[in-house]
Amino acid sequence: MKDMALTLPTYDDMLAAHDRIRPYIHRTPVLTSSYFNELTGAELFFKCENFQKAGAFKVRGASNAVFGLSDAMAEKGVATHSSGNHALSLSYAAGRRGIPCHVVMPRTAPEAKKAAVRGYGGIITECEPSTSSREAVFAEVQARTGAEFVHPYNDPRVIAGQATCSRELLDQVEDLDIMIAPIGGGGMISGTCLTLSHAAPGIDIIAAEPEQADDAYRSFKAGRIIADDAPQTIADGLKVPLKELTWHFVSNYVTDILTASEEEIVDAMKLTWQRMKIVMEPSCAVPLATILKNRDRFAGKRVGVIVTGGNVDLDKLPWMKS
Amino acid sequence: MKDMALTLPTYDDMLAAHDRIRPYIHRTPVLTSSYFNELTGAELFFKCENFQKAGAFKVRGASNAVFGLSDAMAEKGVATHSSGNHALSLSYAAGRRGIPCHVVMPRTAPEAKKAAVRGYGGIITECEPSTSSREAVFAEVQARTGAEFVHPYNDPRVIAGQATCSRELLDQVEDLDIMIAPIGGGGMISGTCLTLSHAAPGIDIIAAEPEQADDAYRSFKAGRIIADDAPQTIADGLKVPLKELTWHFVSNYVTDILTASEEEIVDAMKLTWQRMKIVMEPSCAVPLATILKNRDRFAGKRVGVIVTGGNVDLDKLPWMKS
Numbered sequence: 102m103k104d105m106a107l108t109l110p111t112y113d114d115m116l117a118a119h120d121r122i123r124p125y126i127h128r129t130p131v132l133t134s135s136y137f138n139e140l141t142g143a144e145l146f147f148k149c150e151n152f153q154k155a156g157a158f159k160v161r162g163a164s165n166a167v168f169g170l171s172d173a174m175a176e177k178g179v180a181t182h183s184s185g186n187h188a189l190s191l192s193y194a195a196g197r198r199g200i201p202c203h204v205v206m207p208r209t210a211p212e213a214k215k216a217a218v219r220g221y222g223g224i225i226t227e228c229e230p231s232t233s234s235r236e237a238v239f240a241e242v243q244a245r246t247g248a249e250f251v252h253p254y255n256d257p258r259v260i261a262g263q264a265t266c267s268r269e270l271l272d273q274v275e276d277l278d279i280m281i282a283p284i285g286g287g288g289m290i291s292g293t294c295l296t297l298s299h300a301a302p303g304i305d306i307i308a309a310e311p312e313q314a315d316d317a318y319r320s321f322k323a324g325r326i327i328a329d330d331a332p333q334t335i336a337d338g339l340k341v342p343l344k345e346l347t348w349h350f351v352s353n354y355v356t357d358i359l360t361a362s363e364e365e366i367v368d369a370m371k372l373t374w375q376r377m378k379i380v381m382e383p384s385c386a387v388p389l390a391t392i393l394k395n396r397d398r399f400a401g402k403r404v405g406v407i408v409t410g411g412n413v414d415l416d417k418l419p420w421m422k423s
Numbered sequence: 424m425k426d427m428a429l430t431l432p433t434y435d436d437m438l439a440a441h442d443r444i445r446p447y448i449h450r451t452p453v454l455t456s457s458y459f460n461e462l463t464g465a466e467l468f469f470k471c472e473n474f475q476k477a478g479a480f481k482v483r484g485a486s487n488a489v490f491g492l493s494d495a496m497a498e499k500g501v502a503t504h505s506s507g508n509h510a511l512s513l514s515y516a517a518g519r520r521g522i523p524c525h526v527v528m529p530r531t532a533p534e535a536k537k538a539a540v541r542g543y544g545g546i547i548t549e550c551e552p553s554t555s556s557r558e559a560v561f562a563e564v565q566a567r568t569g570a571e572f573v574h575p576y577n578d579p580r581v582i583a584g585q586a587t588c589s590r591e592l593l594d595q596v597e598d599l600d601i602m603i604a605p606i607g608g609g610g611m612i613s614g615t616c617l618t619l620s621h622a623a624p625g626i627d628i629i630a631a632e633p634e635q636a637d638d639a640y641r642s643f644k645a646g647r648i649i650a651d652d653a654p655q656t657i658a659d660g661l662k663v664p665l666k667e668l669t670w671h672f673v674s675n676y677v678t679d680i681l682t683a684s685e686e687e688i689v690d691a692m693k694l695t696w697q698r699m700k701i702v703m704e705p706s707c708a709v710p711l712a713t714i715l716k717n718r719d720r721f722a723g724k725r726v727g728v729i730v731t732g733g734n735v736d737l738d739k740l741p742w743m744k745s
Binding site for chain 1: 452454471473474478535693696697699700701702703733737738740742743
């Protein structure tokens, strides 16, 4: 599917994706918190994709890819490499269609995520925790099975699917000034750019990234993709680098990229659990961490915060003593 | 306020309470989970009072008591003894009215709850973790301050306030067969009885209790109040005994009381965090634990589950190694 990487998804692709995936996803709720509004001076609207099917927004893109396949293409199943939530989501979507899903996952991925992938019927092949190993092992799996590759983010079908999230948020909350989401490979941010650049170009798009995996931040400043191999951060969904398609959206439409330290991410995560009573994973605490760190930038604004997922290993919470 | 304990709250009191407290509480959402529906064979509707102001349903009763006081009565403030959430809630409500709130709490109560009470402006006096010590220390505090006593549950104003929760649930979900809630002192269950006995007498009312603090279960079977002094359970909101008012409702309107072991409670709590991505405290996992234990009884039914609160100490989760 090399050609796909060069095909930009359109706003109409997003609308078609939304119609296609609606039976398989939740229209997730938007929560507010007077505590966080007072703390930040902003009006925050949390789009809770942690309540999404399979526990994360990634089911949007995965479902769009799976249910867009012809019967002939679908027969051999789908395959992917993923740091976690895309694997869960593709397994879920493939299960709903009744086709196999092959997943290459780092052996160091949280046990809770591996068990959940298997719970949805995904077939796991493990690799080392580096981009290079993942790609090598994946090539072998794909050659053996002939399954359709669904990249976690560098795929127009996936980006069009993720773009349905910000479309819903626009329908749920009026007059936003800013939307903010985490950035790893850039699938969610690219989808947000796709929707907002067409439907609400006046809304600033801010990406939030861990300091310890700040390749997107450095790419943004340098004007070209800078990719790190195997960065270390508690925000395990955000270790992967930008690719051609997501770089297109990031470089053209993102207003700014802000970063947060590991401690700031964990503090924001814990504070959200305490005050909002929702389970969010470390990756999706990064936007709130950057808001708390840059209050002047957000004060007085209406801010849509995409809470990307809630899949954590409850036996290995970052504030637990190991 | 001795006379109050003999005054039964009415359905009109509940309606008046709802009008009185509406500016100070959330109309909490009802969540569903396809995972738990498949697991139980029932249709479960979770009324999420963990998202309530101050993190628990108790703000309903506390607000009704505080905002129902005359200015003259309010001047000296309010006072209570509480295992936690009522203390938080009364402090919150008193703060909203701008009057002092005196709280007697066991010295063994979770640090997170003490800090939260102080965060809402509550003034804490500590006692030993037994009903007898709590009552003795409280008498001293009340004599010293002259504050209006708001009992955590044996108070018609409080029961009328808690009753607004099941009123909302009736409005949010049609055709329920069963409502289930935890039982400690019986405030929430009594409120549920108050509302349902008037507005929906065909709905079964089931109370859920820890095996290790099963005084309500034994009272229900014996036909009289049996009170234990200082039972031990992870469900720390459910250690207190029934009193005259709540016994009236429990003995007249509750369909059945079911119990769950400590392990079953913790398993249900953890499973809810994992699958529903919401933070619930041990006390409010007891209903789900009893549903999972008694599937035949709930299968095929539409069940309203009152998720009573989400105030936990994230540094002392029951599945953490200490």
